[in-house]
Amino acid sequence: xxxxxxIGTRDSALxxxxxxHVAEKLNALGYTTEIxxxxxxxxxxxxxxxxxxxxxxxxxxxxxIAMLQGRIDIAVHSMKDVPTxxxxxxxxxxxxxxxSCADLLxxxxxxxxLETEGVIATSSLRRKAQWLNKYPKHTVEDLRGNVNxxxxxxETQGWNGxxxxxxxxxxIHIKPKNHLILDWMVPAPAQGAMMVVVNQDDNYCFExxxxxxxIETEICTHIERQFLRTLEGGCTAPIAALAQYNEADDSIxxxxxxxxxxxxxxxELEKNVPIQEWKKLGYYSAKEVLENxxxxxxxxxxxxxxx
Ligand SMILES: NCc1[nH]cc(CCC(=O)O)c1CC(=O)O
Numbered sequence: 342x343x344x345x346x347x348i349g350t351r352d353s354a355l356x357x358x359x360x361x362h363v364a365e366k367l368n369a370l371g372y373t374t375e376i377x378x379x380x381x382x383x384x385x386x387x388x389x390x391x392x393x394x395x396x397x398x399x400x401x402x403x404x405x406i407a408m409l410q411g412r413i414d415i416a417v418h419s420m421k422d423v424p425t426x427x428x429x430x431x432x433x434x435x436x437x438x439x440x441s442c443a444d445l446l447x448x449x450x451x452x453x454x455l456e457t458e459g460v461i462a463t464s465s466l467r468r469k470a471q472w473l474n475k476y477p478k479h480t481v482e483d484l485r486g487n488v489n490x491x492x493x494x495x496e497t498q499g500w501n502g503x504x505x506x507x508x509x510x511x512x513i514h515i516k517p518k519n520h521l522i523l524d525w526m527v528p529a530p531a532q533g534a535m536m537v538v539v540n541q542d543d544n545y546c547f548e549x550x551x552x553x554x555x556i557e558t559e560i561c562t563h564i565e566r567q568f569l570r571t572l573e574g575g576c577t578a579p580i581a582a583l584a585q586y587n588e589a590d591d592s593i594x595x596x597x598x599x600x601x602x603x604x605x606x607x608x609e610l611e612k613n614v615p616i617q618e619w620k621k622l623g624y625y626s627a628k629e630v631l632e633n634x635x636x637x638x639x640x641x642x643x644x645x646x647x648x
Pocket of ligand 1: 420422531533535
């Protein structure tokens, strides 16, 4: 029996690229596919920073509903936008091989402002906190919308620059001349990876998409998301994490960071462990951060974000 696999996606250029990428891979395996673009509320509600809306799954909510209603069979997400707890009835079918996980600064004129004072734009708590930690004299302004909207605003607003995920720009073939890879900034958990989700009891689609799973990326993103979930306990906070597999000695290198919203406080952790310990690495790393002042810092973050 063959059926056409209906691939749900948001309708931004980046999301459509990602869905098409998955469709092509499934087609190459002999599956028939169809892309269904659905407008997500994440693109519509723009009058408040996302964290103020108190919704962690703002980018994924609409597709989750469409899937639970049977309007689509699978959904393709930027994995960093997927809440660590999936809705009931929806499971992870595949994690695709990670592209670049780096953040990059697109600047307006030149980078001389880095040495002095400057204004950069981002809506990400993680990017803002890390930026202010490194450049305490700078100001960070809020900037939301999809990648194209954000680039347009950068041209007109008089900011010195704005921060983007390298993977997002690469996928839609945007290569701003004025850019700087922020190699010191720790990425969001699962940045640069894509997740395909399926209905829990849809064996046909699970079997199809699971063939696209990249085990190394699955393990590394599992560690990063477990770190996030253990630290946050359901609230949003400036958290960064990166796990990297080292083939030479079959080990995982992990880096995790928790910062205050103003970037003044930072708790960092870095470790190298044998691959065999991957399953609980995110959990133990988060516990270590919590014990080293992280519990108090999380409390402070909650208070700050309430106002
Ligand atoms: N929240 C928006 C979002 N979600 C995923 C990406 C880019 C692709 C990725 O990081 O996997 C972006 C854009 C950005 O952060 O600049």
